[in-house]
Amino acid sequence: MTQAPGTAARRLVETLVVNGVDRVFCVPGESYLAVLDALADVEERIQVIACRNEAGAANMAEAYGKLTGKPGVCMVTRGPGATHASIGVHTAHQDSTPMILFVGQIALTDRGRGAFQEVDYREVFGGLAKWATEIESPERTVEIVERAFATALQGRMGPVVVALPENILHDDGGPAPVRAVTPARSALDPAFVEQVRARLAAAERPLLVLGGSGWTEAATTAIADWSARLGLPVALSFRRKDLIDNLAPNYAGDLGLGSNPKLLQRVRDADLILCIGARLGENPTQGYTLLDRARTAQTLIHIHPGPEELGRVWPTLASAAADNSLAAIALSAVEPGRTWADQAAAAHADYIAFSTPIAVESAVNMSEVIAHLGETLPADAILTNGAGNFAAWLHRFHRHRARGTQLAPTSGAMGYGYPAAIGAKSAQPGREVVCIAGDGDYLMTGQEIATAVQYGINVIVVVVDNGAYGTIRMHQEGHYPGRVIATDLKNPDFVKYAEAFGAFGVRVERTGDFPAALAAARAAGRPALIHVITDAENIAPGRTITGLRAAARD
Known part of the structure; x- marks a missing residue:
């Protein structure tokens, strides 16, 4: 069988190519054979890596997204294939990792019949993914896939699940993609930056906490150099230990499971916590006990790309919804007029000993x-x-x-x-x-x-x-x-x-x-x-x- 030009399957693959996808991790399935066939025509652009279990494929895609900052792409078949892959979707959600899971699906004409391996993916993945959808009109294939890229990359990054009904993949796929998706990024208001400067100038025991995803090399370098120059102690959130050099003179350690007790005391004693990118969830806050809600209302400045995370648990002194990297670069120009070199040295000595x-x-x-x-x-x-x-x-x-x-x-x-x-x-x-x-x-x-x-x-x-x-x-x-x-x-x-x-x-x-x-x-x-x-x-x-x-x- 020869697949015609311009099918929904081909438009999907063309959209992947346009958006710079160079790897697809999969376990093959008959429900999306048309997509695999379209991938065979672009093997010089996209390597397809066939895995031995959908959980493995999904975890590979999540790790790819975490490492590169580009959506990791995984393809699996319907029913059991999708549920096996759900563990990777859950990790991408909790870890704020851009990822797109494409799932083969039963024919649209068989929905609601309890068909072989039938699953309602909007229902199953609704709480795990940023967006779970199904392509129901083949001519909208490019639109749906482009939205998947934008959703995965904008705000708090995360996973998207797109179901592919097998009976529409050979249908006309509508217009071809024109250009790659450019995700929107929000920056800090200059007035907010000035507020941060004023609060730092008045702080005696400040602490910088970094976490989350979406960081660029330029941003981590800028915030690391700035904080080191000021002697501002830096703690990294749970399993984000690679955001700055751990031998930097102001590095204080990481907040998570088995954290240094001296670092935990430093958090409790801080009169200003400037947090960029970290959600300050259960593990970094030691089961939500490390911080106190009454105190954070007076001491926490929280910056996160997802506005839904601001005020979710901790009241703030000030907060802003902004891209982590843009926020870090903007704050790296702040001059509070004082330094905390002794505190940085003590915090780093505690880390080295631990x-x-x-x-x-x-x-x-x-x-x-x-x-x-x-x-x-x-x-x-x-x-x-x-x-x-x-x-x-x-x-x-x-x-x-x-x-x-x-x-x-x-x-x-x-x-x-x-x-x-x-x-x-x-x-x-x-x-x-x-x-x-x-x-x-x-x-x-x-x-x-x-x-x-x-x-x-x-x-x-x-x-x-x-x-x-x-x-x-x-x-x-x-x-x-x-x-x-x-x-x-x-x-x-x-x-x-x-x-x-x-x-x-x-x-x-x-x-x-x-x-x-x-x-x-x-x-x-x-x-x-x-x-x-x-x-x-x-x-x-x-x-x-x-x-x-x-x-x-x-």
Whole structure:
């Protein structure tokens, strides 16, 4: 069958090309075969990466969007394909990542019949996506897809879901796209900038908090240089540790899970918090306990691209809906007439002490493993992770030196890290990419090692194997000490697992073995897996199972 020119499927693909899409992550399905056929005509422009599960494909697309700032594009089939992919949509929503999920759909003529794999995508994805829609008029295909790009990129960035009824994809697709979508960006009012200057001039203990998405290199450089010159302490929000160099003289640490207690006290003591881009949600505010609503009304200046986030939880002294990068560049010209160098030095000293490796009573010290990664890998190496207590070692002890080096889900999605690494390496193949994964975390999407091998995407994964769902075990021991159920894991030989797919594998049982294993993995010339055997006793930095049990029984 030869597809005619100008079909809805072809118009969709043409719109992707015009908007600079160079990767599509998918699991193929018969419901959108016409779109796949149209993609075959532009293989020199768009690489199609076929994955082994829709969750993996969606996570790759989300990571691509997070890394590049362009919408990551994922395509899946209807019903089970779409629900598998929903985890990536949820992460894109919570992480403010531009992403477009195209879903094959039953024929329009069969809707409401309970047809094979029928799903109402507006209903299912309405609470997960910024916009969930279905192309019902094929001649409006370009209009709908262009709106998807604009919606994903404007305001608070996020995911869009577009369903593609299979019976309209060969119909006339209407006018061709003319140009790429240019997202609207809002800037700060000069009067607001002056208000910030006046408040900074009067502040004795100010703190700058950065987070969110949509940052440019120019903006992060400008705000980092400005804050360092003023001695203004900077904290980064949950899993946004790569926005500025962690060795900057005023870097105070990150707000999230397992934060430095001294940083948390610094937040409580601040008489002015200037927050750009961060939502100040549950994890950064320690379960909404770190800040006080009566106090934020007098001390919080909040800037966020999504006006719906301003005043959502915390009353503000002042607020503005503005693009993070435009706001940062504007504020970097502010001269408050004073500096806080002593406070910056103290805050950074606290961070350095907190991120220095600690002693553990086990054969593998994960704090030293993470420190070795930082000492050995290039400054622009990308580190990815999913969710689990293993990530606490990475977030505490790795010092990010460059923007775009951390891909981690603020949604707390297990299984994110490995497909994220593949998505990142496919987008920027010249950079080294290392995933840190737990044993439970890795096996949720570990089959994507087949995708890495098939496409020659040479990422490294460090599988931290403590034989447990560590985070749940930690909470279990804290609430019901010694009553272990459903948190022990019996794992495969991960080296043989990797080798079965054609990847390189190596096992590490002592801290001193890790440098040689990492060197071998980097030199392997193919995807690599480092299987690190750890002890569940050291369940998190500074926490042991024995200690948790004793504390719970007191």
